[in-house]
Amino acid sequence: MKKISAYLSFLLWALIIIPIWPQSDSLLSQREKLKQGLLHSNSKQKAELFLDLGKTYLTDSIDVAQSYFQQALNLNNETIKPEIYLNLSQIYLRKHDLDSLIVVLNEGISLAERQNNPMILTKLLYGLGDAYYYGNKYDIADQFYEKGLKIALKNKDYQTAADILVDRSYLYDFWAKRDEAMQLLDRAIKIADSIGYIKGEARAYLQIGNIYHGLNNETKALEYYQKTLMAAQKIDNIKGIAIATANIGMSYLELGQLDLAIQFHQQAIPVLKKINDIPSLINSYEDLGLAYSKKKNSLKTLKYVNKAIILSKKIGSKEDLSKALNVKAEAFSNLKQYKTSNKYLDSCINIAKEIGFGLLLQKSYKKYAENLNHLGQYNLAYNYLNKHNRVKDSILTEQFQKQLADFESKYKTLEKQRKIDNLKHSQKIQNIYIKMLGFGSAGLILFIVSSGIFLYQKRKKEKQISQLELEKSQLLAQNLSNQLELKNKQLTTHALNMMQKNKLLSAFYNSLSEMSHMITGEAKSKLTVLKKQIKNLLTSEKDWNTFKIYFEQVNKDFLSKLKGINPELTSNDIRLATLMKLNMTNKEIASILNINYQSVKNAQYRLKNKLNLDNEDLRRFLAEI
Template sequence: MRIHTYAILLLLLSIFPLKLLAQNNAQSSVVDQINLGVKYLSEKEYIKSIEELIEAKEIALRNEWYAQAFNATINIGTNYFLMLDYGEAFRYYLKAYEIAIKHLGKSQEMAVVNNIGILYVEEKDLPKAKESFFKAYEIAKDLDDNEIIGTYGINLALVLNKMGELDQAEKYIEEALPILKIRSNVLLLAKIAKAENLFLREQYVQAERLALDILPQINNLSLINEGATVNDKITLLLLISKIYEKQKQFKKAQKYVLMARAAQLNIEERIESYGSLADLYGETNEFHKAMAYKDSVLLATDSLYAIKNMALFKSEKVKFQIQNYQNELLESKKLLKQEKQFFYTLIFSVILIMGFLLWIYKNNSLKHKQRKRIVELELAKEKSDHLLIEEKHREKVAMELLEKERLKNELDIKNRELTAKAMYLASRNELIEEVVQSLSINTQITTNTPLKNQVNDLKKHLKKDTQWDSFFVHFEELNQGFLDRLRSQHPKLTPNDIRFLTFLYMNLSNKEIASLLNITPESCRKRKERISKKMNVPEGLPLHAYLSAI
């Protein structure tokens, strides 16, 4: 039973052309040539395909177009694979692998490793096939592509089934089944691998149930390549036949082998079917049919050897033609090299002549440049004098600005001192207010008239503080004209309003202003809103910003 049906499908899928964005006309031509080679490959015209692909590969490598070079090289290997020349296929796959490692990425490396695994399967070297498929699987894991992980996991499981490592195979099958739901064909192949695993574990009833459940699904599957469906169906039919053979149900086993043989188109697959039929007819004592199928095995084997020999002859013929082509290409390169040397000599001569003419031109124009330089120096002197005058004017303006800045800084320093004094007064008043409140709630003081009178004096002191008069005089000296402008623009403001606005202009907080005026912060906030409405301050504009603009 072939264990790599889907692995072969993957290799065939890799021959379809990449959709490459051509960087220029030459690159686009190479892409078209690769597509033509792939078309010949799909039509089994291997010689034409290889000729086109090798020429495209050489051009791509020469121009360092590595994606195109990789695509051409891996398809050359596929040509040789389909011509049964596995050695030559392996050689080109290794070249493609080298390009992928040096210049491309993990996706290309993974595709080549998978194809190499298929070659090992064809050569019956299952340990090497396992190693290659496992490497492709690990790269798919790194790329975190669930579809590819599941697909390569099934390839690996099929090889492990064949090698008898059933527990490992089951692990990869169970991992792949949940992530292959959108790929109907691969999911069915995973189920076939599962049925084969059950069969190899001698769990014939479960294997039979699963295999018979899969068969109608394969018959109804029309969304994938028909060849892949047929291959999967043949694999499943042969598996069902072996299950019935192990259960001694030889007639049923014969039925499914005959169904498989009817669907098989190539001789290699029929050899296995003929061998199974010979054994089954021997079990039912139908020796004449058994002998007939034994003869069919021999005839099919001879035919297969003849086909392989013819394929190898064609392969050698292709190699000879390619060698001739490479020799012609080498001669063409030599001729091109000679043409390039002539071209470089011609360019060098032209450069020498142009250099001599340029020297004459420069010599003649040097005197003109000197005269022009004298005129430029005279103009530069006049410009320099003009710039000197402008520089003196800018220095004068700068000095005026510096003086203004100095005065502004002095004003800022005095304002900061005034603000500090206001903060001190606010802090002192707040402390006095706290003392008054503390004394007011003391029952001993409320009953002591002299002490009560002193507390009332403190309260009056909070309302009348002579130091405030000097504070506002100092404020008016520092901010000359502010209060006059404020009264002129808003004549309806009361002295208390102006006093409140003075504190706000100094950027004091509500709490600080409340402490200075001996009121609550809430009263301070309400007074601020009332004064804003009285002054018709635009809605959304802070009162402090409005005052700063006056």
């Protein structure tokens, strides 16, 4: 099951903001020494000892750690209070108490600013960015990341800078600005490499893997998860090793290599249990359940999906519970127990509606339709497919928000133009004024003084106009970028909709064909009519005409250039070329064109010949047009 990588990533290697006492045989003796020190220390020293004691418990008992941090805070040692707040923030983060998390971070920031302590201030701002990210306030999160990053770089705190860049990339990935996300990650890797910060490199590799995973490029995702694992092994980071191992298992599952998926998840689970990483543990159990369901092993399927559900209920996460129920439903569907699958989908759908989990609701309706199709309940299956499409449309209202942003950008551009016009008008008035002075009775001195003032003001206004012109150009460029991004998204969405529609219609058609051998008479005649209607839908030109409109808006000269190379290209050649231009896989193309995989390969071979490409790669050629 595809994971929501942003949620996992922040919990990947917990407590990256502050150092943690290492787990070793000397930990107990270290705690004992600190406790003994409390017996012979003054108030200021006790605060420092309580702080250090709390740090030693962060890995295994956060309630004890919180108690020590609170005792340190009560002693009012102003010097270390920002650091105490920073450590307390880790407690509230792990308890998912966002309100308390934001309060302690703001308290710490106020103190750190008054004390002029940039190193702690950077980490507190970084933590506040994470807090707002968890609270889904992404614009505010980005502001605090930016502020923290500037202070970190100014004070050469490159480790924190690298971490902020990685976490910030999750925002841009969420906003579907993946090029910007990759740029942030590339910058993070360079900074981390320059200071030998291997953990920072590993976190960046992991996020790159997550981005490729979200783009369904599982081969590249696997490559970066393996890089993550190697980096984590270099520094013997137990949690990093476990997370990377689990993600490798996730990629192998998506690639259909079930035995390897099971092997890697089984390696990760004991460590995830030891470090009490419940969200990652739930995901591993879910993947194991799916892997065994695809191997038709019902006992092990139920064993692991039930473990995922129990853990989700234990931590009280409705999001995790709904995902686990969806996985259980998918597992039963793989086992061809479609009615049981739908029972769990009902529970999943109810929770997803309650918490507004649109993506999971969309996925659940689609699976429900597929199950009903297998059960021969075609009318009901069609209804659930419509529900799936309605949810998808509601999710795509994000496009409307982007359009609003475009309108706002245009408004700001007009405002800039108005200011420019006002300044130019002001200059004209001053030009008239200076001419009048030249002919006035005030004489040469007044003329020289006035001219000097005028020249100064003129240069000042010219500078203002240049700045406003620059801002106007930037706003126009941003507006064009937003429009292109929206059109690209519309284009890809439409292509994927065609693919999903054709998949389901083909499944309906095949099911009806199987049934036609078992019925006779009037029912068979009606079945034939229904099959013909489905066939017509599969070959409909309506979807392609809409697709062509979107495509030509984004790739204006592509079709004319193709026709210029060979005017004899058929409509099927053009369709194949446009889908390859969108970098769709052969499997996706086969589904959209309603042909088999080998037919796609044959069509590509014919197209390559028609375009007179001998040794040149067809995909690369089309991408560069």
